[in-house]
Every structure is written in C-alpha cells, then in structure tokens.
Amino acid sequence: KAKAEKRGSYVVFGEGFEQELQQRLKTTIELRHCIELNELRIEYQPQFCLKTKEMSGVEALVRWHHQGQLISPVVFIPIAEKSGLIITIGAWILEQACRQQVSWFQETGRSLRVAVNVSVRQLVDPGFLNTLDSILSRTGIDPVQLELEITESMMMNDQSQMILILQAIQDRGVTIAIDDFGTGYSSLKYLQELPVNRLKIDRTFVSSMSASVKDQQLVKLMIEMGHLVDLTLIAEGVEEESEGELLSTLGCDEAQGYFYSRPQPANIITQMLTG
Numbered sequence: 001k002a003k004a005e006k007r008g009s010y011v012v013f014g015e016g017f018e019q020e021l022q023q024r025l026k027t028t029i030e031l032r033h034c035i036e037l038n039e040l041r042i043e044y045q046p047q048f049c050l051k052t053k054e055m056s057g058v059e060a061l062v063r064w065h066h067q068g069q070l071i072s073p074v075v076f077i078p079i080a081e082k083s084g085l086i087i088t089i090g091a092w093i094l095e096q097a098c099r100q101q102v103s104w105f106q107e108t109g110r111s112l113r114v115a116v117n118v119s120v121r122q123l124v125d126p127g128f129l130n131t132l133d134s135i136l137s138r139t140g141i142d143p144v145q146l147e148l149e150i151t152e153s154m155m156m157n158d159q160s161q162m163i164l165i166l167q168a169i170q171d172r173g174v175t176i177a178i179d180d181f182g183t184g185y186s187s188l189k190y191l192q193e194l195p196v197n198r199l200k201i202d203r204t205f206v207s208s209m210s211a212s213v214k215d216q217q218l219v220k221l222m223i224e225m226g227h228l229v230d231l232t233l234i235a236e237g238v239e240e241e242s243e244g245e246l247l248s249t250l251g252c253d254e255a256q257g258y259f260y261s262r263p264q265p266a267n268i269i270t271q272m273l274t275g
C-alpha cells in the first residue's frame with residue numbers, strides 16, 4: 001500500500017509508493033506473457049430468467065493463474081488497461097468465450113447467450129470492429145448470442161464517439177449491456193439515446209435493498225425506468241433467495257449471483273445444461 005503523507009501542498013511518498021510502482025511494473029512485464037504461457041482461464045457465471053427460472057446466459061469472467069497464485073481481474077485488468085495489453089488480452093478473452101458458446105451449442109443443443117466484459121480502452125481502439133468481425137467469422141457464433149458488457153462509469157467519456165461504436169456493434173446483431181448500472185450518472189435521456197439492450201443493476205443496490213426501503217424503491221425505479229425505454233434488466237450479486245424473490249416481484253427480468261451459482265469452469269456449465 002502506498003503511504004502518502006500530506007505536508008502543506010506537497011505529497012510526500014514513502015518507500016511503500018516506490019514498492020508499489022515496482023510491483024506494478026513487474027506485473028505489467030509478467031502480464032505480457034500470460035497468453036503464451038496459457039495462464040488465463042475463463043469462468044462462466046450463469047444468469048437466470050426470474051420468470052421461467054431457466055438459465056438465460058452466462059457472463060465470462062477472466063482469471064489469471066500466475067506463479068501458483070490466482071490473481072483477481074480487479075487487480076490485473078486495470079494494469080492491462082494502462083499498459084495497452086488489454087487490446088490483445090481482451091481479444092483473446094472474446095474469442096475464447098465465442099468458441100465456448102459454439103461448443104455448448106454443439107454439445108448440448110442449447111444456444112446460450114454469452115456476455116463478455118469489454119474495457120472502454122478496447123472499444124475505442126481503431127482496430128476493435130475488425131477484431132470483432134474476425135472473431136465472429138472465425139468462431140461462427142450467432143452474433144445475437146454475444147453480449148458486450150460496458151461499465152456505466154466508462155460510458156461518459158466521449159458520448160458521440162461511443163454512440164457510433166455501440167451502433168456499429170449492434171448493427172452486427174451483438175447486444176450491449178451497461179454494467180454496474182446505478183453507480184455512474186446515466187440520465188433517462190442518455191439511456192434512450194444510447195444503443196444499448198440491457199442494464200445490469202449493480203450489486204451494491206441488490207445487497208442493500210432488503211434492509212433499506214429507500215434502496216428498494218431505487219431498484220424499483222431503475223427497473224421501471226429501464227422498461228420504459230425498452231431495456232431488459234438483470235440484477236447482479238444476488239446472494240440470498242429473498243433478494244431474488246424481491247427482484248422478481250419488482251419486475252426484474254433476470255438475475256445472477258452466488259445464490260444461483262458462482263462463476264464456474266466451462267465443463268460445469270455443460271453439466272448444468274445437460275443435467
């Protein structure tokens with residue numbers, strides 16, 4: 001942890017800061033080889049339709065197994081973004097997830113929607129649409145079964161550029177979900193203008209909803225607001241049965257969370273689909 005001490009208008013960094021910089025540099029260098037060393041794995045967390053209770057899709061979540069440790073995407077994705085490595089790593093993840101979707105279809109006959117998290121750094125890269133097109137054609141996935149998740153706070157950057165990119169993605173049949181919805185600053189007007197299909201209600205609302213009437217009303221409002229502009233709603237971070245029931249009562253369409261299932265290796269999803 002960095003030790004920053006404020007002295008007057010100066011910020012004096014202690015040894016911890018230097019150590020952290022060095023650690024980040026080391027991680028960046030090691031991250032460069034994660035694909036060729038076969039250190040990345042993708043887990044898939046099931047998403048369920050609250051009406052039918054059926055699995056409606058999965059979210060792909062990357063894991064980095066490095067030198068005997070499991071490094072969280074919360075730690076290495078920001079480093080991959082800053083260093084630009086997210087372009088190659090992100091393309092690799094997207095391709096794996098699309099391949100897996102096609103395998104599930106071939107093995108089980110079920111065409112499952114697969115959602116892939118995409119960083120804004122990837123999206124605004126001039127090569128992104130080309131990458132997407134080659135992945136779509138190489139894997140043969142039905143584009144309608146692919147969803148890209150973009151974090152709400154990242155959507156704020158350059159709205160007109162963002163609208164063009166999202167529109168181009170939708171033109172290919174691929175759908176868009178806004179991740180961590182409610183933590184950014186989306187206005188109703190903005191939501192109506194953006195080419196998006198789904199809102200993912202952030203788990204902070206889901207976990208506070210049961211204890212706070214205000215938060216419950218907020219979730220209800222998000223669902224109504226989303227439906228008003230023809231968006232589908234999914235809640236993330238459902239850990240209790242009662243939360244799922246409440247969300248269902250409030251009109252939420254889908255849910256995911258530890259209560260239903262933790263993120264799983266692909267073969268476990270295959271078992272869930274066939275079992």
Ligand code: C2E
Nearest residue numbers: 061062073074077093117118119237238239257258259263
């Ligand atoms: P996210 O996209 O919002 O993903 C949801 C996170 O919540 C995941 O953490 C998931 O494992 C966790 N989660 C799921 N259900 C529950 C629950 O019931 N309770 C709690 N407490 N947590 C739950 P994970 O896998 O560590 O990923 C963290 C973040 O890292 C993701 O947040 C996403 O922003 C990023 N990330 C993960 N994989 C990728 C990727 O392939 N590409 C990019 N660009 N970002 C990724």
Ligand code: MG
Nearest residue numbers: 059117149179
């Ligand atoms: Mg996500």
Ligand code: MG
Nearest residue numbers: 179180200236
């Ligand atoms: Mg999320």
Ligand code: MG
Nearest residue numbers: 180202203236
């Ligand atoms: Mg979240």
